[in-house]
Amino acid sequence: MATSPKPTPRLLLGPGPCDAHPRVIDAMATPLLGHLDPQFLGIMDETAELCRKVFLTKNALTFPVPGTGSAGMEACFFNLVEPGDKVVVAAAGYFGNRMIEMAERSRAEVAPLTAPWGTAFDPAEIRETLKAVRPKLLAIVNAETSTGVHQPLDEIGALCREYDALFLVDCVTSLGCTPVKVDDWHIDAAYSCSQKGLGCPPGLAPLTFSDRAVAALKARKTKPQSWYLDLNLLQQYWGTERMYHHTAPISSMYALREGLNIVVEEGLEPRWDRHVRNHRALKAGLEAIGLDYIADSKHQLPQLNAVRIPAGIEDVPTRKRLLLEHGIEIGGGLGEFKGRAWRIGLMGYNSRPDVVKTAISAIEQVIGATAGSGVAAADAVYSKE
Amino acid sequence: MATSPKPTPRLLLGPGPCDAHPRVIDAMATPLLGHLDPQFLGIMDETAELCRKVFLTKNALTFPVPGTGSAGMEACFFNLVEPGDKVVVAAAGYFGNRMIEMAERSRAEVAPLTAPWGTAFDPAEIRETLKAVRPKLLAIVNAETSTGVHQPLDEIGALCREYDALFLVDCVTSLGCTPVKVDDWHIDAAYSCSQKGLGCPPGLAPLTFSDRAVAALKARKTKPQSWYLDLNLLQQYWGTERMYHHTAPISSMYALREGLNIVVEEGLEPRWDRHVRNHRALKAGLEAIGLDYIADSKHQLPQLNAVRIPAGIEDVPTRKRLLLEHGIEIGGGLGEFKGRAWRIGLMGYNSRPDVVKTAISAIEQVIGATAGSGVAAADAVYSKE
Numbered sequence A, B: 001m002a003t004s005p006k007p008t009p010r011l012l013l014g015p016g017p018c019d020a021h022p023r024v025i026d027a028m029a030t031p032l033l034g035h036l037d038p039q040f041l042g043i044m045d046e047t048a049e050l051c052r053k054v055f056l057t058k059n060a061l062t063f064p065v066p067g068t069g070s071a072g073m074e075a076c077f078f079n080l081v082e083p084g085d086k087v088v089v090a091a092a093g094y095f096g097n098r099m100i101e102m103a104e105r106s107r108a109e110v111a112p113l114t115a116p117w118g119t120a121f122d123p124a125e126i127r128e129t130l131k132a133v134r135p136k137l138l139a140i141v142n143a144e145t146s147t148g149v150h151q152p153l154d155e156i157g158a159l160c161r162e163y164d165a166l167f168l169v170d171c172v173t174s175l176g177c178t179p180v181k182v183d184d185w186h187i188d189a190a191y192s193c194s195q196k197g198l199g200c201p202p203g204l205a206p207l208t209f210s211d212r213a214v215a216a217l218k219a220r221k222t223k224p225q226s227w228y229l230d231l232n233l234l235q236q237y238w239g240t241e242r243m244y245h246h247t248a249p250i251s252s253m254y255a256l257r258e259g260l261n262i263v264v265e266e267g268l269e270p271r272w273d274r275h276v277r278n279h280r281a282l283k284a285g286l287e288a289i290g291l292d293y294i295a296d297s298k299h300q301l302p303q304l305n306a307v308r309i310p311a312g313i314e315d316v317p318t319r320k321r322l323l324l325e326h327g328i329e330i331g332g333g334l335g336e337f338k339g340r341a342w343r344i345g346l347m348g349y350n351s352r353p354d355v356v357k358t359a360i361s362a363i364e365q366v367i368g369a370t371a372g373s374g375v376a377a378a379d380a381v382y383s384k385e
Helices: A022-028 A038-055 A069-080 A094-105 A123-133 A156-162 A211-218 A231-238 A250-266 A268-288 A315-326 A353-367 A373-384 B022-028 B038-055 B069-080 B094-105 B123-133 B156-162 B211-218 B231-238 B250-266 B268-288 B315-326 B353-367 B373-384
Strands: A011-013 A061-065 A086-091 A109-114 A137-141 A166-170 A189-191 A205-209 A304-308 A328-332 A341-345 B011-013 B061-065 B086-091 B109-114 B137-141 B166-170 B189-191 B205-209 B304-308 B328-332 B341-345
Touching: A011 A341, A011 A353, A022 A250, A038 A061, A038 A205, A038 A250, A061 A069, A061 A231, A069 A094, A069 A137, A069 A166, A069 A189, A069 A205, A069 A211, A069 A231, A086 A094, A086 A123, A094 A109, A094 A137, A109 A123, A123 A137, A123 A156, A137 A156, A156 A166, A166 A211, A205 A211, A211 A231, A250 A268, A250 B250, A268 A304, A268 A353, A268 A373, A315 A328, A315 A353, A328 A353, A353 A373, B011 B341, B011 B353, B022 B250, B038 B061, B038 B205, B038 B250, B061 B069, B061 B231, B069 B094, B069 B137, B069 B166, B069 B189, B069 B205, B069 B211, B069 B231, B086 B094, B086 B123, B094 B109, B094 B137, B109 B123, B123 B137, B123 B156, B137 B156, B156 B166, B166 B211, B205 B211, B211 B231, B250 B268, B268 B304, B268 B353, B268 B373, B315 B328, B315 B353, B328 B353, B353 B373
Parallel strands: A011 A328, A086 A109, A086 A137, A137 A166, A166 A189, B011 B328, B086 B109, B086 B137, B137 B166, B166 B189
Antiparallel strands: A061 A205, A189 A205, A304 A341, A328 A341, B061 B205, B189 B205, B304 B341, B328 B341
């Protein structure tokens, strides 16, 4: 008749979840409210407003949908795409491919634009494709979690306007870590998750739709294929109507509000800078012990360090030692990179100098590098600041 | 730079969420694990096995899907129905209607079987419909949350076998409160939620598929229309393959495991009995102060007491007083019963004598009944035991 034993703690340095901020963990244990309680409705309003601040948007339709990041992805496709619509998905990794899968399940006519895993797309390629296909929607991943590649977005939104396409962006691994400027970049729809840059447990997917995206939603001839993720209905719950739809995940909302508050208190720019600073130190350390990045130096994500597994080092046994002997989780490779890459996340609360040094020191040990060589390289980066 | 203030506590006696058990609240604050950590995979296995115990089934495909109860509903329709399939939905309330909506979005050929709100279906009617329509699937709500009606199921499963239909049951408000016997009743697919009889926060939907349902899933000619709720993919994550699908809602899983453990520790029969006992006391109290049940006495749900609002009593202002002056949430009416009914939940942890008496005493005050008259009637029931 006893409470289940607590698990052995881990330091979560994979592709997410990362460790939640202690204030967020505390928020999870807040007693429940009803999903139509005025206090809870207030928390929803606060959360939506905080989402706007973090997405850098004024979009009215901005709130979390009740599922993980992939539910956010599905919500965007299901609400923006009708059967037969032309959709371009630019895919250069596992999550780009997932977008293709979801576009297909939406019965879109999908034109994939692919590039080798580990690379980013050039705006010129995007322009050619928009010109040739003339899609209703172009979708792309901002931070490709499978390759550690940062896809610049600042020029693509304008191209989408030029060719009258909606611009849909996966911000699952970018929001709260690297810049996401929804309004400035003319993004029409974006979704993220709670368990990476926002430092919360998984379970909610913040999402935002521009007025153009809302107009497309309103102009649908058919209902979205999901009732659960129907943004017309969800909007009536989040808006002034307060129409009952689903029973909101109350505790996850407490946590998300807290996580977003922490982001806003820190400030977006200082938070982005912090991610870059700790990435630089980690990178110096990893390179000093012989680990190379998959992405070229211009396109490396600070929050998700995807490196090649060195020759002679086994993937699974090494990660297992990291986990069991050091209590550190890092991610293995996905898809094409299975068995060939490690993915080391420094996201949100976990992007800290102490974490960087702990991680490098443990990796030194499990791959048999000279003790302290990686940590010294990281320290050198910090001391130059 | 401070943690958000905690909300004023409420006693949650609406249709759910109800208050979570203190052990569950504590579990929510457990530090995160990765979704592929061996410790977390162990918690998943435990949770699936506990779901089987609570659903009274040996079904291999038994686990929670990552969304609220409505996601469970959607998962069942999306995975069992293909476009053009004939589906009968027996609907006598708001959630039966929601099932019709989801069957339609699955592009089924839907034959609704309707009955007046506040009543249950007779097996003879079900037989006639099965005989006439010969559907692939028959769907029904076990505990209709909008009317407080208990729909007996023990004969319907056999009828579905006789007419070769899959039998899909909504157990959102029944599981953990009133009997749900998946194997004995020949139920092919059932789903529930975390925030009612299981006493957890909202966010997960336990679901179970019989071998017949799994066979139907395997025999599909088309992919399910949702990737997020595709049970073939989810099963590969929950099964021995441990194939990455989504990032599981880690904290909600900790909570669900704890909530299910509490149910199993108490025992299903004692738990069902407890719900009946406290319902009887509540009912005596409510009737003593002039509140009548919507359902007839044979079909009243112990966990969800739907009563008519007495003449001369205003709905919203009275519930507002209960909430603000007494800290008690009860539910208003839905759909046809909007403004005409109250729904008083005594679910899971909240089905307790002290809660019953607190609720009756507060309701006495806000409707202007003689002080103590309802509580005395409830006490009389308890003292007869």
